[in-house]
Amino acid sequence: MLGAVLTAILSLGASNAIAQSNRNPYVAIDRDLSRQVVRDARRPRWVIPFVRLMQHYGDVAPDVTLGAVTALSRNRRIPADRRAFIDAMRARLLVRGGHV
Numbered sequence: 001m002l003g004a005v006l007t008a009i010l011s012l013g014a015s016n017a018i019a020q021s022n023r024n025p026y027v028a029i030d031r032d033l034s035r036q037v038v039r040d041a042r043r044p045r046w047v048i049p050f051v052r053l054m055q056h057y058g059d060v061a062p063d064v065t066l067g068a069v070t071a072l073s074r075n076r077r078i079p080a081d082r083r084a085f086i087d088a089m090r091a092r093l094l095v096r097g098g099h100v
Helices: 001-023 023-039 043-056 062-074 078-095
Strands: none
Touching: 001 062, 023 043, 023 078, 043 078, 062 078
């Protein structure tokens, strides 16, 4: 009985967190900006959506932006020099978030 109640409470909390993340428009914007970075990776304008993505760090849950930047730093479609820059910015996010 207690296990069923705990499971129900935990599932309610998880669904509530998912609903809140879906309500935040910046989550969808972050996804779009990540796609733009990959699409424009070989052009000089790639940096504009990346900077906008970094600016949203405080507008969404920190793990959302950190996850997007981590995925970009590992994406092989982005040239190595730009991945290195993205990885350096990821390190700054880790320090800012208190992970390091």
